[in-house]
Amino acid sequence: MSTQKEFIKEQLALNVGGVDVNVAAIHRSGGREPIVFLHGFGSTKEDYADIVRHAAFAGHPFVAYDAPGCGETYCADLSKISIPFLLETALEVLDRLDIGRFHLVGHSMGGLTALMLAHHQQNRVLSFVDIEGNIAPEDCFLSRQIVDYPQANAERFFNDFIERTRHAPAYASALYAASLQHKVRAGAVSGIFQSMVELSDNGDLMGKFLELPCPKMFMYGDQNTSLSYLGHIQSHGVQLAEIPSCGHFPMYSNPVVMWERIASFQARASRG
Numbered sequence: 001m002s003t004q005k006e007f008i009k010e011q012l013a014l015n016v017g018g019v020d021v022n023v024a025a026i027h028r029s030g031g032r033e034p035i036v037f038l039h040g041f042g043s044t045k046e047d048y049a050d051i052v053r054h055a056a057f058a059g060h061p062f063v064a065y066d067a068p069g070c071g072e073t074y075c076a077d078l079s080k081i082s083i084p085f086l087l088e089t090a091l092e093v094l095d096r097l098d099i100g101r102f103h104l105v106g107h108s109m110g111g112l113t114a115l116m117l118a119h120h121q122q123n124r125v126l127s128f129v130d131i132e133g134n135i136a137p138e139d140c141f142l143s144r145q146i147v148d149y150p151q152a153n154a155e156r157f158f159n160d161f162i163e164r165t166r167h168a169p170a171y172a173s174a175l176y177a178a179s180l181q182h183k184v185r186a187g188a189v190s191g192i193f194q195s196m197v198e199l200s201d202n203g204d205l206m207g208k209f210l211e212l213p214c215p216k217m218f219m220y221g222d223q224n225t226s227l228s229y230l231g232h233i234q235s236h237g238v239q240l241a242e243i244p245s246c247g248h249f250p251m252y253s254n255p256v257v258m259w260e261r262i263a264s265f266q267a268r269a270s271r272g
Contacts, residue, residue: 006052007062014092016068019080023093024072025065028052033126033270034099037064038090038117040108040131040249041142041192042180044071047107047251056263063097067110069188078187082195086113087120100124103266107131108142108248112196112205119208127269128212129241129262131219132248134196135205136229143200146193158186170223170247210236215269219261221246221253239265 012023026045035057037048045064051057067086068075075081090113094102101124106114111133118125134140145164151157158180166177199205209216210233218233219241234240241261243250250258 007049012065012093012096014089014096016085016088016092017080019085020074020076021068021089021092022074023065023068023089025063025093025097027063027097028061030059030061032059032061033266034061034063034102035266036090036094036099036102036104036114037062038086038104038106038110038114039064039067039070040106040110042070042176042184043107043110043251044183046071048105050255050259054259054263056259056267060103061099063093063099065093067113069185069192071183075185075188078185079191081188082191083109083112083116083199084195085191087116090114090117091121101126103127103129103269105129105131105262106133107251108133109192109196112199115205115209115212116199118212118214122213125212125214127215127217127266129217129219129265130209131250131258132221132224134200135209135218135233136227137200138228140197140200143193143196146190147197154186154190158184158189161189171221171245172247172249172252175252176249206233209233210238215239215265217241217261217265219243219250219258221248221250223247241265 007026007028009026014021039047044066048064066073069081103126104114111130162177162180217239222244243254246253
């Protein structure tokens with residue numbers, strides 16, 4: 001097996017809204033259209049590192065990074081972290097890496113951040129793969145726990161959240177829960193979850209999503225076919241990608257099919 005590095009791991013020293021942030025990123029260069037990946041709550045940039053294992057993406061530059069409060073990224077003030085803060089972080093990363101137009105992929109929290117990014121930078125997004133990112137109030141099955149299970153102590157809330165997640169009746173829930181303590185700082189959870197709920201309830205996310213001019217795919221696990229809006233978004237031109245044997249985490253439950261669907265969708269988008 002070759003030991004040649006297939007991507008660069010780098011710390012990006014940024015200032016986001018007056019807060020010092022040291023973003024841990026993986027990226028590579030290439031001659032084709034760049035791909036920007038945003039991970040979900042409780043996940044990290046490594047969710048997408050396997051892009052280098054799939055020949056369909058050969059030549060595509062990409063970047064994936066740990067959001068503030070997550071993974072190996074340092075944030076000087078965890079209380080400032082919210083979806084708007086994550087949007088500003090994304091813009092800073094794009095600027096630092098000199099990324100112009102790009103394909104966009106976001107999962108869950110990252111899908112919501114990606115939607116806000118695509119809404120604000122419509123002329124730069126070539127295509128958008130939304131992997132169960134929030135576009136309606138019903139999508140807050142994780143984040144709304146900040147309302148349903150109020151707890152003043154951040155560590156206690158997060159510990160209880162992890163235990164509930166561990167026993168959730170969905171694919172990969174226990175696997176996901178097992179690493180949450182290592183991937184998320186408890187002090188970041190409340191701000192992230194509260195902003196996700198606020199935007200999902202009052203931010204007209206569905207309107208923003210459907211109005212995007214780029215090709216759009218909504219990816220979801222077959223355990224979540226009950227999402228009420230699937231037919232609605234399909235009737236408005238959104239391509240649906242149902243992933244078999246999967247819940248909320250296709251990168252854990254069925255990554256081969258996930259990568260195949262992303263590759264074929266982006267290839268069609270590139271052909272116009």
